[in-house]
Amino acid sequence: GAVVSQHPSRVICKSGTSVKIECRSLDFQATTMFWYRQFPKKSLMLMATSNEGSKATYEQGVEKDKFLINHASLTLSTLTVTSAHPEDSSFYICSARQLGEGTGELFFGEGSRLTVL
Amino acid sequence: KQEVTQIPAALSVPEGENLVLNCSFTDSAIYNLQWFRQDPGKGLTSLLLIQSSQREQTSGRLNASLDKSSGRSTLYIAASQPGDSATYLCAGRFGAYKYIFGTGTRLKVLA
Numbered sequence: 211g212a213v214v215s216q217h218p219s220r221v222i223c224k225s226g227t228s229v230k231i232e233c234r235s236l237d238f239q240a241t242t243m244f245w246y247r248q249f250p251k252k253s254l255m256l257m258a259t260s261n262e263g264s265k266a267t268y269e270q271g272v273e274k275d276k277f278l279i280n281h282a283s284l285t286l287s288t289l290t291v292t293s294a295h296p297e298d299s300s301f302y303i304c305s306a307r308q309l310g311e312g313t314g315e316l317f318f319g320e321g322s323r324l325t326v327l
Numbered sequence: 328k329q330e331v332t333q334i335p336a337a338l339s340v341p342e343g344e345n346l347v348l349n350c351s352f353t354d355s356a357i358y359n360l361q362w363f364r365q366d367p368g369k370g371l372t373s374l375l376l377i378q379s380s381q382r383e384q385t386s387g388r389l390n391a392s393l394d395k396s397s398g399r400s401t402l403y404i405a406a407s408q409p410g411d412s413a414t415y416l417c418a419g420r421f422g423a424y425k426y427i428f429g430t431g432t433r434l435k436v437l438a
């Protein structure tokens with residue numbers, strides 16, 4: 211299947227700093243990328259949907275100014291957690307849909323574990 | 328409201344046993360349903376994708392079925408192995424970009 215890479219896999223930061231997480235589709239072009247947040251032993255919560263070259267669509271309750279999403283190319287989307295606080299500590303996972311691929315199959319990155327001290 | 332539910336939440340079985348994981352959804356207007364595996368602290372690995380026009384898909388020891396009318400999907404794992412221990416998630420696609428995930432079933436296969 212298609213490969214989605216996320217970086218970094220783990221990040222620890224101090225409260226008040228900003229952290230950027232990258233999501234790359236390695237062997238395909240992704241029209242749409244999705245960012246999810248996962249709490250311990252919980253399912254995935256969709257945060258936002260990003261389309262290349264346009265503004266991301268955020269789910270209800272997700273702060274646009276705190277979670278900045280940029281989808282600058284067909285292979286890269288970034289999530290920046292601004293002014294991070296301990297409650298932002300979580301597992302963030304991205305997924306991507308392949309350009310022109312009709313099945314709608316989702317491919318996921320390995321996830322990024324954010325710990326805010 | 329579209330919801331996806333997985334039962335049971337956790338399951339322990341002895342090695343070699345055949346088992347079934349269940350996924351229920353409330354909206355029969357489903358485009359497709361995808362089963363994933365998640366190991367602790369890792370991302371999701373796609374196992375099987377069933378389109379709304381299909382009834383089942385098979386890959387190795389895995390077989391997934393889809394019954395839109397009853398709002399159910401099952402993942403059948405044959406001859407389970409300790410390496411199958413993981414959390415299994417199902418996700419339904421209900422629109423162009425709308426994917427809803429179940430809460431997962433944590434499977435432990437005992438050697």
